[in-house]
Amino acid sequence: MRKLLTGVATALALAAAPAVAQDYPERPLMLMVSYGAGGATDFQARIATMTAGNEDALGQPIAIVNKPGAGGRVGWNWLATQAEADGYTLGAYNVPHFIAQSIEGGVEYSIDSFEPIANWGADPAVFVVGADSDFNSMADVVAYAKENPGKLTFSGAGLFVGHHIAALQLEQAAGVKLAYIPNNKGGAGAMKAVIAGEVLGGVNNLSDAFRAAAAGNVKILGVFDLERSSFLPDVPTMVEQGYDIDNASVNFRGVMVPKGTPQEVIDKLAATVPAMFESKQVQSKMEAGGSPMKIMGRDEVIEMWKARQATLEKLLAGL
């Protein structure tokens, strides 16, 4: 009898497992965005998932649910501890934000709480100064900072976000002391501080800085990435200007699921979601909105998360 029961159970389990993958998804999915509606992450998540309902993608639409607060901590806490790991609850990640926050402490997640699916975007940080600033290259900025240690004020979106990481890397690579002013209104507030001349410069998102530069409000002096951006072919990277800074501050955005989601579901999502990001419709909308894309599969993202964890632990240890 017992044997029979075990046999039935095994048979059921075997039958059920492929069924999950075959029928999945049978109802609409939800993507949690831990920033407010209208922000860059929300805006891009909406575009990236707009084709989910097509037959060649998931066949079911993805609804965006915003859970903003505390620089993303509220949403990611929710995803790590309260969200159902049934495959219908996805989350958007921002690297390095959530990894840096988990190293800083006080949150209930780390890279082990989530399973990455795919990456859609990479928004590097750039260094901006006001349009009428005397600085014309990073060398000018660093020279000023060397003459006036601790007096070069520059804005960024907050602490333990990509902009802060970039600021720390710049201090280290150039061997200077700077005055990083975190803004409480995110990237937009930090940009306003630069345009209004409240600070001498700022670290900001490439996508926002590109727009501000196009409007003639700021100059972009350098990109905190390994390569130049296709949006800004004339702006040199930090390495080109002699500062040994890698892409640790680049804001990667993508889709993940909470740990415990069935493996079949993860495999299915990992196979279909990157193709979804590659659709023409998504690409053209992203390009029109000035949002740089970088599509990476699950394996690549796992590697990227691990590499960030190691870099950030080293960088933040000094704080």
Next chain:
Amino acid sequence: MEFIGYFDEVFQPISFMLLLIGTIGGLILGATPGLSPTMAVALLIPFTFQLEPAQGLILLGAAYTSTVAGGAVSAILLKIPGAPANIATTLDGHTMATQGRGAEALQLSFISSAIGGVFGVMLLIFLTPALSKWALAFGPSHLFWLAILGVTVIGTLDSNSVVKGLLSGCIGMWLATIGFDDIMGAQRFIFHPELSGGINIIPALIGLFAIPQVLTMFAQGRKAADAEVLKVQRHPIGAAIRETFRRSRSLTIGTGIGAFIGLIPGVGGQIAGLVAYDQAKKFSPDRKKFGTGHSEGVIAAESANNAMVGPSLVPLLTLSVPGSPTAAVLLGGLLIHGIFPGSDLFDNHPDVAWTFINSMLIGQILMCIFGLYVAGFAARVAQVPQSVMAAIVLGLAVFGSYSVQNSMGDVYVMAALGVGMYFLERFGFVAAPLVLGLILGPIAEANFIQGAMIADATTGRLPYFFSGMLNLTLIFIVVASVVYSVWMEIRQRKLDRKDKEAHA
């Protein structure tokens, strides 16, 4: 005058239909508790994917204008401010509704909204380049002083007791510190993980205003049910228009303050209504009538919050810097069509820019016409028996709090603050100063910290906060505001004493 040439764009059949949908839909969304203008606009963005850029923006522009005005409906009839902008409207508006003058209050609010709104959009049309410089003039030190100026309003907002008003303000400021702080990421007073994002302003508003009222209704129970059937007075629209212009002082103060404060990025919309209400009260000979269902209160508050709509878009349209949460959502709506606000917008897509601005202008007027049309029916809400009304308001309060960020945590916060406020009201405290503290606390704190960090790296704190024309002007207004309040208080006491002596 360039904008006139693009008016025919607005009156194309499809565009005009979208304008109507945006206006009427916006009024309904705005009247729904918990749906702030920001959320309403965010909800509409997916619908613009399929539209031409100009048409999409017509929808968004019309929705933005009319949700701000629609918020007055729930503020007046249900005492639930739809957004922080409508807080001041509850003070006199809801009192009027309970006196059976709901129709009058709604008419006044729509007319003054339209007048303030048209003025605001006119400023946007004619003075945008000059205004964009003005919007940028406010750095951390100025925003700090501006928040302090708001704090001076707290004491006088409660007509009964300055001390209790200030105490409520302090409670509000303390509530505002809950959660991860915006700048340093420090954790403060997080009793429960649901509070880590801080107290969200919309559930707090709903809780503080609606719940005490619901509890009072339940406490009265059935015994008052038949006695409470209100006669809703009819009110001719012509009389409302005459009344609005008779109160031109409040209308001017409201419109002027709304337009001026709306321009300042990050502060504007939330406090424009309250500051205008307070100033209108200080300058009015009938200041004692404020809070008892006085028409000037509604006129000042509503003209201010719609006057702020146009100027609040100046930083977005000229500098590509969103000055308010709603502007940030509109930015997303523009970007999705590949349009970058800033000089690009006016140089390369003038049709989009001007059609958008024109749609807000026409939207104001349509909103007013439609609003006046429904005001008479809407006011009959006051006839609903109290026990039923309490249940409806409670349901809307839960729904509204949950819908802000799909979180039960917000519902608990709403309920807890509401019950707390019920008991505070027993002791003579009122909700408005508390909410003002909740709004101003973070603005004052964040700008002080930022200003201090910049000052430490550059000139030092004393010169940073106390020099420059704008700083000194703001400090002067702060001092004047405090002195005026104290002087009024003393004069009032003298008068009271004389009264007593005369009676004795």
